[in-house]
Amino acid sequence: MKTFLFCVLVLLAILIGAYLYRVLQGPTIFDRLLGHNGISTKAIILLLVIGIYFERVDMFIDISIGYALLNLVGALALAKYLEQKETL
Amino acid sequence: MQILSVIFISVGLFFLIVAAIGVIRLPDVFSRSHAVSLTDSLGAFLMLVGIALHEGLGTNMLKILIVLALLYILNPVIAHATIRAALRSGLKPWEKENS
Amino acid sequence: MATRSRPVSSEFLFFKAMALFVFWIFLSASFEWVHLGLGLIFSFVVAWLNSGHSPFVPKFRLWLRVLLYLPWLFYKIVQSSLNLSKLILHPELPITPQLIPVKSKLRHHAAVVLFGNSITLTPGTITAEVDGNNLIIHSMDKSDDAAIKEIESKIADIFKDEEPDL
Structure with a gap:
């Protein structure tokens, strides 16, 4: 079980790298915003898997709830701000 | 129970990989957002159900289900806000040239 | 305090406070008297603060x-x-x-x-x-x-x- 969870962690990190490529490369700023959103969803899952890897789910789960709520506020504020800008 | 959770996590991981390939391959913002929403809906659901099955019954399982409900409520809002901002700032969706 | 646009039914306030209290129990996951009492007080305060703006009846x-x-x-x-x-x-x-x-x-x-x-x-x-x-x-x-x-x-x-x- 431990090795399986370790493989899952490594794969999730590689997937975050794929989204990071989109954040760095993206032609428009909305691509970067989208990549940010994808990274934060992955980070929530990553925190939970780290929790069962170290057998301290009760601690990591509170962090992931807080992260999900903060992510909503940040992404929504950025999208509302960019909506008002005329030029990119 | 352990085997079931391993199966769920593996299938969820498959959908996450497909979504990451889509985010790199697809041509513009509008179609990439579909790939991100694929991750959010099915991939995260399967991963979190696998983790909850690994934990077994208890308060931890309930909290994982709360995280899942939060993801299902909040992610459409974020995706819609991003796409609306892209549309209002004047981006045109990509179309096939030969059609 | 903001002006209230519509009268608030006390049953609805009680219902909302109970829903918030159940959510508090899920999040805190401890059954000591101090935590439960604090949760009850805070859920009633939050339900009362929010009651002015909701044109919402349970269906x-x-x-x-x-x-x-x-x-x-x-x-x-x-x-x-x-x-x-x-x-x-x-x-x-x-x-x-x-x-x-x-x-x-x-x-x-x-x-x-x-x-x-x-x-x-x-x-x-x-x-x-x-x-x-x-x-x-x-x-x-x-x-x-x-x-x-x-x-x-x-x-x-x-x-x-x-x-x-x-």
């Missing part, structure tokens, strides 16, 4: 129907996820992205919210703009048109007994 039959709608929506999500995965993994990328303007026949604010949320949650279609009951939907495949119609008729069926307010 249990409607909520039950929405709850029964969710498994069907999940079935649609699985179906269209598999379809979209096939499109992404196809070597020639046979996608036909398009913007579809939809004028829905829904007559409730809550119904339009539920409609837009269901469309965005289904992979392959996403709501790009909402104004009243005119929606602009970005879709990935030609066959998504029928799925949108199906979701709309299902939601119109849920809200058929309510007073129209749009």
Whole structure:
């Protein structure tokens, strides 16, 4: 079980790298915003898997709830701000 | 129970990989957002159900289900806000040239 | 304190406070008297502070129907996820992205919210703009048109007994 969870962690990190490529490369700023959103969803899952890897789910789960709520506020504020800008 | 959770996590991981390939391959913002929403809906659901099955019954399982409900409520809002901002700032969706 | 636009029923305040208290118990997961008492006090305070702005009365039959709608929506999500995965993994990328303007026949604010949320949650279609009951939907495949119609008729069926307010 431990090795399986370790493989899952490594794969999730590689997937975050794929989204990071989109954040760095993206032609428009909305691509970067989208990549940010994808990274934060992955980070929530990553925190939970780290929790069962170290057998301290009760601690990591509170962090992931807080992260999900903060992510909503940040992404929504950025999208509302960019909506008002005329030029990119 | 352990085997079931391993199966769920593996299938969820498959959908996450497909979504990451889509985010790199697809041509513009509008179609990439579909790939991100694929991750959010099915991939995260399967991963979190696998983790909850690994934990077994208890308060931890309930909290994982709360995280899942939060993801299902909040992610459409974020995706819609991003796409609306892209549309209002004047981006045109990509179309096939030969059609 | 802000002015209250409508009188608040004490039953509704009690109901809201109890819902918040159950949520507190889920989050804190401890059953000591200090924590439970603090949670009870805070849930009543939050329910009282929020009560001025809600034109909202509990409709249990409607909520039950929405709850029964969710498994069907999940079935649609699985179906269209598999379809979209096939499109992404196809070597020639046979996608036909398009913007579809939809004028829905829904007559409730809550119904339009539920409609837009269901469309965005289904992979392959996403709501790009909402104004009243005119929606602009970005879709990935030609066959998504029928799925949108199906979701709309299902939601119109849920809200058929309510007073129209749009």
